[in-house]
Amino acid sequence: MKIPVYLISGFLGSGKTTVLLNMIEKCKKKGLKTGIILNELGTKNVEETYFKKQNVKTLLNGCICCSIQDDLNETLRSFSEEDIDLLLIEGTGVANPIDIETALTTPEFTHIYELNSMITVVDGSHFLEHQHFFTSSKEIRKLLKQQISCASMVILNKEDLITESSIKKINNKLSGMLKEGVSVFRTAFGNIPETDLFKKRYHLHTSMTNQDHSAVGHRHNHSSLRSIQIEGVAEVDRLLFEKWIAELPMEVLRGKGIVRFKGEPMNYHFQFASGKLRLLQTVEEKTPIIILIGDSLNEEKLNQNFHSRMSE
The missing domain is CATH 3.40.50.300 (P-loop containing nucleotide triphosphate hydrolases)
Structure with missing residues (x-):
């Protein structure tokens, strides 16, 4: 069968x-x-x-x-x-x-x-x-x-x-x-x-x-759509993170990952889609990671922007 x-x-x-x-x-x-x-x-x-x-x-x-x-x-x-x-x-x-x-x-x-x-x-x-x-x-x-x-x-x-x-x-x-x-x-x-x-x-x-x-065989017709990773993510301020997400350029179509907020005991899974951020607390001890997917994303610029905003 x-x-x-x-x-x-x-x-x-x-x-x-x-x-x-x-x-x-x-x-x-x-x-x-x-x-x-x-x-x-x-x-x-x-x-x-x-x-x-x-x-x-x-x-x-x-x-x-x-x-x-x-x-x-x-x-x-x-x-x-x-x-x-x-x-x-x-x-x-x-x-x-x-x-x-x-x-x-x-x-x-x-x-x-x-x-x-x-x-x-x-x-x-x-x-x-x-x-x-x-x-x-x-x-x-x-x-x-x-x-x-x-x-x-x-x-x-x-x-x-x-x-x-x-x-x-x-x-x-x-x-x-x-x-x-x-x-x-x-x-x-x-x-x-x-x-x-x-x-x-x-x-x-x-x-x-x-x-x-x-x-069929479109192989390269989404060449400008890519996934990037924000490097060196540590504990971040929750309000600064939410503000950073809200101000992401329109080229960022999707975001997901794991973040740890200062003063909170557990990690959060985050999902960003349709302009909305969702956070779900998790007991899993995983290394924080932020992945962004979008159209013609500038990885270096987005990394710099993240770290400058988180250090405010």
Whole structure:
């Protein structure tokens, strides 16, 4: 019997990991043994604490569709030898799902895996902004189109942050990108009914003929989107850190990591997306780290700015 696969994609900060965690929880309640492939642009996975006691294999320091394609194939071979009931794959925010689809539908893997759904998560609070010529780059617009046009299911996330009139505009934009018959599900926190989320929506004979083949082999079309690391992070003042986050340049699309605040006994995981900062206290004693992802980021300048602000 083939192993069903669900591929989760979406732009930076759209809520992919939230959807993935919801799916894992639903699988756990059913007693299903789940394999998970995570892909990170940076050299460290700062979100691994979210996946404790899970069968996770992480592909670091690259995008699945580019520099670590061989690692993906090797990981698929590894999971094929394990006793799992299904496989969940989360690409980076700059991954083109078509490249992952291509790997899964090669002769080597089609007798092992069955791709059930290509789920694309859309950040409703920033989608229109990312579509605008004056507030995003050509690369971002092209990447978003790639992620949406190959989807067999779209999750329009963060609807709590947008108005109904904006949702109508988003749906109009989406309708011009989606394949015929693809459903769009609205949610605030990526929580979709189980029957909808795990439904088989992918059909090889229609998907591979209908997709935009000009997107395949895009290898370098997100060359300006990169991950950087803030070096030498020690204890910081909480108010100064929150102020620094709020004043990050618009080129910074995503931030995550671990910070320690002065006078507090425990570390915090932080997530920065859609212009909002979330902090979650953790008992884990890990070295503080700050990772920023965005468009044409100047690593040296951002490092200098961080340390100058934290020393005020």
